[in-house]
Amino acid sequence: MSYSKRLALLVGMDSLIVLFSVYVGYYFLNPYFGIFTSKMLLISSITLLITHHIFSFIYRLYHKVWSYASIGEVIAIVKVVSFSIISAAIVQSVVLGNIYVRVLFLTWLLHICLIGGSRFSWRLSRDKLVKSSIVKENTLIVGAGAAGTMLVRHLLKNHDHELQPVAFVDDDLNKHKLDIYGTPVVGSTNDIPEIVERYRIKHIILAIPSLNKHRMQTIYQQCSKTNATTKIVPMLEDIITGKVSVQQFRDVQVEDLLGRDPVELDTQSISEKLSNKTVLVTGAGGSIGSEICRQVSKFKPKRLLLLGHGENSIYTIDMELRNTIDKNIEIIPIIADVQDRERIQQVMDDYQPDVVYHAAAHKHVPLMEYNPKEAVKNNIIGTKNVAEAADLAQVTTFVLVSTDKAVNPTNVMGSTKRIAEMIIQDIDKRSNTKFVAVRFGNVLGSRGSVIPLFKKQIKAGGPLTVTHPEMTRYFMTIPEASRLVLQAGTLAQGGEIFVLDMGQPVKIVDLATNLINLSGYSLEEIGIKYSGMRPGEKMYEELLDRDEIIGEAIFPKILVGRSLQIDFAKITYLIDNYILLNDKKIREYVLEIANKRSSETVSLTN
Template sequence: MIKSFLLKKTNFRRAVFFLIWDGICLSLALYLAFYLRFDGKIESQYLERFSAYLLVFLSLKYAVFAYFRLYQMSWSYVGFYELVNILKAEATSFLLLQGIVFMFWTQSVFQGFPRSILPIDFLISLVLIVIFRSSKRFYKQILSDRHQEGTKRTLVIGAGNAGEQIVRDMRRQNACPYMPVGFIDDDPAKKGVYIQGVKVHGKREDIEDMVKNLNVELVLIAIPSASSREIREILSVVRQAHVKEIRIIPGLNELVHGNVSLSDIKEIRIEDILGREQASIDRRMVNDFIKGKRVLITGAGGSIGSELVRQVLSFEPKQIIALDIDETELFNLELETGRGGLGAEFSSVVADIQDRNKLESVFNAYLPNLVFHAAAYKHVPMMEKYPEEAVKVNVLGTRTVAEVANDYGVEKFVMVSTDKAVKPTNVMGATKRVAEKIVNGLNASGRTKFISVRFGNVVGSRGSVIPIFEDQIRRGGPVTVTHEEMRRYFMSIPEASILILQAAAMGQGGEVFLLDMGDPVKIVDMAREMIRLNGLEPDVDIEIIYTGIRPGEKLYEELLTDSEGVEPTDHPKIFVGRDSSNNHGNVLEKVKLFEDFIQQKQWAWIRNLLMDLVPSYTLTSHAAHLPNLYEESTEKANEWSDLSRQK
């Protein structure tokens, strides 16, 4: 209440201030109009009536200015919109005064009034009002041009809309930490042009010279559409110029309504270099696929699952059912979707995908049309220690969700898979390959169409290498890399999620879709880049040490098995793998054995059954020596073979 009162008081004081100064400007304008009309010798009859003229002019113009909300205008932030409003108000006043003078020209106070006064008054009052209303902004801009203590001399890369908006914001804000001293833009037509009073000095190859000539302390990359390749090229040039402070604005997919402000400026991170262009999709196809449907997403609290929720919401589903065993992440997701106000009904369900009874009650209550299955264990070393847990969730959990979806006539079931399922050397990858086979095997068993979407690592997911490196750099090192030749595919979470939706819309059942992951990245190169992004030098300020390949890891990941051939689709970043092995028929029968082995704690049998189901699964030398996991007797291995034949 007090805040509301103070706000009203401030607005009232501002309106009174503008009324007084507008009165001074308008009075001066009218007097100067008469002065110029009569060459400095105003006739006495007009001087006698001047007070009456002024009363009419002020009354009418005050009313018109109020109508156009000129008294609600901020003095500090006058821009193009406000200037247009002033012009409209002055033009309207001019036309109304023309009408008044025309109606009363032969009588009353306006008898014989010189009509040429009106256009002169219009021009002078317009100029005076614009100067007065813009004065504070000009004053602040003059101050901002002086190098104040604590500000950084900033070179802005990109003189497009985003660059202009950012510099305009820098000019407006008090105590802004950035002082723009120049633009760099590759458009030759912009060279020498001034934008918001800041000159465009040249192209990217001129950065090094401009850094020296303008004493640049910070470089800001203001190109939302820049690809990772462009960002890397700019970084290379900036580093050659020995500028250590580099900032960037978000990409197009991160910006809200395409507008940019100072609050969007952030430190450049490895995600900006690894993340690629925003994937384009057939939005009409995806919208037709999702709009008006009930969509269930398992693992909705995870990196991919939560992004799937966000992406699906933008296609107007009737309802989203977010299912996860992690109640904290579901709670956070519920808060986020509530703030978004996107209209679709949102339901969160805490459930274990291994609990068939609970899943049946969920499907019975919500009757989902589409299921995106993103729930899984993903950490390779942890699953090497606890293979039974990987089997429970990735194999048996997937089977349960898929079978319940099939029983309830879900239109389409989409499983999120991984490149680690290809020629797996670890339990996690092997279990995901078995899950793919389960999904493929169920495809012809009912109305539900089952598909899988396979891709590599996503940038910024929980527990990934990037936050680990960030923490190690923050602590001063060393940064630990398993092997100098370790390479991985990377994709941004939003890109992966939107391509999953596109693949799901395209799928007819039985496909394993593969996402184009670009080129694999050497992990050690990524570590070096992250160190440089923190203004440090690898192997000088921060040491990099090699710890050796962990159990279950391999140097390179693949997206295709030996039995799969790849075919293009209508989307350039989505391919489909055709499996020629056709041996999925008895997978579901064999999978039942896992339940017995887990109950009997026969870890060697679990391993052997995985190898039987996934012939390409091979143990690394590291994994072969894990304690309590694979050190089982030959007798038990033979026992498994006999049991397998009996089953």
């Protein structure tokens, strides 16, 4: 129906209701009181007609979508009717010298009932007559708060989806046995398995956007005991601000089950460090490097240098950033190998970066056990080349992306990364550039990480291969790892090793089990196979060596370690002679250097 036709219909209908209310009041009360005259009736009718339409336009009564009417529309109706009755009372007092309270009160009651009834009949008819061809499936809502209430209201009003909310669960005992939009709160989160069976639930929606990671993990464990699919609503502020709608729930991700809340950043200090500056990222096409580029771009640097050896990966991040970030940021893709000392120095001299994030590295533990020379070339010599070039170019801050495997390393990859830390700490002692390293655990979803492997194995029907039932690792997301790198650059005094307080380590077998459940399968369907520990692997990872620990966090959830004395002569010998050594000798030598201990420690954080 067009707007003009709809407006004419509503105005005409309201006019009839106003006149009907006045005359009904007249004929009901006049036989008992006999005080109403035709003049009073005419004046009252005209006044009510005019003022009703005036106030209806003021409160937009003719513009509302009545098929979705709620309490807001009821309030608007009461205001329109009340103000029109008050206007009629004023006119009666001025023109007739009397206010006919009884007839006005009866008119007000009839007016409210008929106007409200005519409007809400639209909603009732829509709810009753509009049928969906989609077969509805019983849905359990976890959380009877603001988000859960919004979700249920939306699901009940919209018929183009298969979800039918039949029950809430909430840990607030005061809400138990209450109904919200006709949907009962039937228990707590511990009751989820029993409630799913009792109500034949097909879908579970987690509607607690502010839920911390530990509580999320606990609730999901209850959900995973059922055969129902589990999804989660967006953040409440995103719903309120209109970024997403309440029905845009998503699958629960492994990242949601880390059991640790992400670290909050000091965005002001990062902005001061990066805004309108030239920033160089090595390994810019990799998982961490590309995310560092995305995070850096949010702080509006003047120029962003994307340096990498693989042209395809650099092309990909280059195109992505050009299509998504501020057009005033100059993006320069640079194809270069960190092992090429002259080329790296040329890049530094040409662009004079203010900040360098060194993410280029070989990081796959078993592969580096078989290729120790490549690990030395890329992780040690490559780091030395970039660090020394940064020193000569008088870069303000140099941040090395390191790993928890550099602590008491048992493998070539971890040892070469530890030696890379030693190199930048040694250069820091005689440089005006602030050199720091950032260590973090395994990054979920990065290339070569366990999550993509598990997903591939699930797609193939299983089983998932886990090296050992007691194998544990620290985990974090790619964005969080990259933000930590940026924050470390602002905290740098020179020589530190920054570490994220990553909470409790996660058993790989638990991670595998969660991923199976998240993919909609049971452990029995996919299975887990123990393959044995691979070359160079440790059962448990550490973030700081006992001699490095200072104790207090210098930033919420960020720890800092002090450097140890380094026998740099051995590192120089390795760099000069690695090409002459066989793989076994290189492996032994890097492990010896990386695990060397000195009783004398030097704090670089005071």
